Amino acid sequence: MARKIGSRYTANQILGRGSAGTVWLGEGPDGPVAVKLLREDLASDQELVGRFVQERTALLGLEHPHIVSVRDLVVDGNDLALVMDLVRGTDLRTRLERERRLAPEAAVAIVADVADGLAAAHAAGVVHRDVKPENILLDMQGPLGPGGAHPALLTDFGVAKLIDSPKRTRATKIIGTPDYLAPEIVEGLPPRAAVDIYALATVLYELLAGFTPFGGGHPGAVLRRHVTETVVPLPGIPEELWQLLVQCLAKAPASRLRASELATRLREQLPLLAGMPPLDVDEPDPAEEAEQEPAAVPAPRGTEPVRRRGAVSLVPGAKPDSNRDTHTSMRVPGPDELAGGARGTARAPRAAGAPRPGSARHRAAARRRRITLSVAAVALAAALGVGAWLATSGDDRPPQDTHSTSAP
Numbered sequence: 199m200a201r202k203i204g205s206r207y208t209a210n211q212i213l214g215r216g217s218a219g220t221v222w223l224g225e226g227p228d229g230p231v232a233v234k235l236l237r238e239d240l241a242s243d244q245e246l247v248g249r250f251v252q253e254r255t256a257l258l259g260l261e262h263p264h265i266v267s268v269r270d271l272v273v274d275g276n277d278l279a280l281v282m283d284l285v286r287g288t289d290l291r292t293r294l295e296r297e298r299r300l301a302p303e304a305a306v307a308i309v310a311d312v313a314d315g316l317a318a319a320h321a322a323g324v325v326h327r328d329v330k331p332e333n334i335l336l337d338m339q340g341p342l343g344p345g346g347a348h349p350a351l352l353t354d355f356g357v358a359k360l361i362d363s364p365k366r367t368r369a370t371k372i373i374g375t376p377d378y379l380a381p382e383i384v385e386g387l388p389p390r391a392a393v394d395i396y397a398l399a400t401v402l403y404e405l406l407a408g409f410t411p412f413g414g415g416h417p418g419a420v421l422r423r424h425v426t427e428t429v430v431p432l433p434g435i436p437e438e439l440w441q442l443l444v445q446c447l448a449k450a451p452a453s454r455l456r457a458s459e460l461a462t463r464l465r466e467q468l469p470l471l472a473g474m475p476p477l478d479v480d481e482p483d484p485a486e487e488a489e490q491e492p493a494a495v496p497a498p499r500g501t502e503p504v505r506r507r508g509a510v511s512l513v514p515g516a517k518p519d520s521n522r523d524t525h526t527s528m529r530v531p532g533p534d535e536l537a538g539g540a541r542g543t544a545r546a547p548r549a550a551g552a553p554r555p556g557s558a559r560h561r562a563a564a565r566r567r568r569i570t571l572s573v574a575a576v577a578l579a580a581a582l583g584v585g586a587w588l589a590t591s592g593d594d595r596p597p598q599d600t601h602s603t604s605a606p
């Protein structure tokens with residue numbers, strides 16, 4: 199059923215739902231658009247509306263072939279909507295679910311596109327903060343690139359930051375998706391451009407392997423692995439590509455490549471990857487994961503049971519508006535839980551048919567948890583000895599001296 203959005207747009211048909219609202223196929227004065235209509239409880243939050251207006255310039259200013267541009271912001275009665283370029287295609291999560299693993303050439307081509315988009319955003323002083331397959335759209339009407347990959351566009355720029363509440367984030371929480379969270383965020387540092395590189399390298403690993411390097415099990419264990427564990431090599435991956443991944447998954451943000459360098463280096467590798475089939479990597483064993491999960495993060499006495507999964511809203515207290523398991527709440531893990539977690543549990547991929555390495559406790563479904571976390575900074579700091587999990591509602595812009603990048 200069609201509905202008016204402000205005076206200039208009509209929303210005609212639902213394209214998809216996320217945790218923040220519903221995306222519609224719409225029509226505007228200049229033709230078809232995608233309209234992200236935020237949930238009513240978000241739209242009625244005056245503080246949030248104020249921030250949308252404040253961030254208007256940054257949101258509307260990002261123009262790049264690999265970024266889904268925001269064309270307009272509509273604040274109209276109970277409606278708060280972002281009007282975006284319409285991408286006719288699918289998101290990368292859907293493709294990955296369908297194919298399980300991508301051929302290296304296609305994976306690298308997609309990630310190089312996203313790196314180009316990030317380079318432009320970082321040069322404009324914007325950090326995405328939520329790079330993940332759900333936020334990468336594939337334009338099926340665009341020309342086919344290397345490995346048969348359609349052009350990839352990064353979407354949802356600045357949305358995580360806007361929807362995140364300063365009141366709550368100033369205290370002790372982070373918004374994000376644990377599988378893709380850079381270690382420095384876990385350590386309480388403000389998110390700079392390098393967090394996007396880490397997240398994008400995680401996406402590349404996931405496209406190649408079929409699972410993320412540090413995911414699986416309890417969200418607290420996932421965060422701990424980002425800080426303490428090293429990524430385990432993927433069988434059969436070309437050495438140069440592996441070195442690139444390792445560099446971009448470095449614990450130290452300064453060691454990671456900048457987005458423009460990453461795009462260039464990835465594209466240099468494309469000829470070597472032409473025709474290579476998807477890597478033959480066996481999935482970690484779900485049965486072993488089920489056995490080991492509880493031991494990794496034991497429930498402390500006298501606390502509520504951990505809620506392990508389930509879609510919840512991006513904003514605490516609001517009803518979920520998603521039919522996908524992309525956000526999960528968790529109870530704050532206590533110091534005992536974190537300190538008592540299993541050691542050396544980073545995913546250990548193995549060549550198909552090789553014996554299991556013994557510590558595979560990762561369910562396929564658990565790999566895809568998209569989680570919004572509220573965590574106690576002090577508790578984690580005590581447990582890890584690395585600092586607090588602090589969400590920052592402060593300036594997300596990368597310091598120009600360390601991570602500014604040039605638009606391609």
Ligand SMILES: Nc1ncnc2c1ncn2[C@@H]1O[C@H](COP(=O)(O)OP(=O)(O)OP(=O)(O)O)[C@@H](O)[C@H]1O
Pocket residue numbers: 213214215216217218219220221232234266282283284285286287288289332333335353354520524525568
């Ligand atoms: N600009 C767009 N053009 C076409 N389809 C889009 C566009 N933006 C989003 N969609 C579709 O709408 C769906 C929901 O998008 P949305 O950004 O709300 O949620 P998400 O990113 O999948 O999840 P979450 O916001 O919970 O992380 C996407 O999966 C995609 O299929």
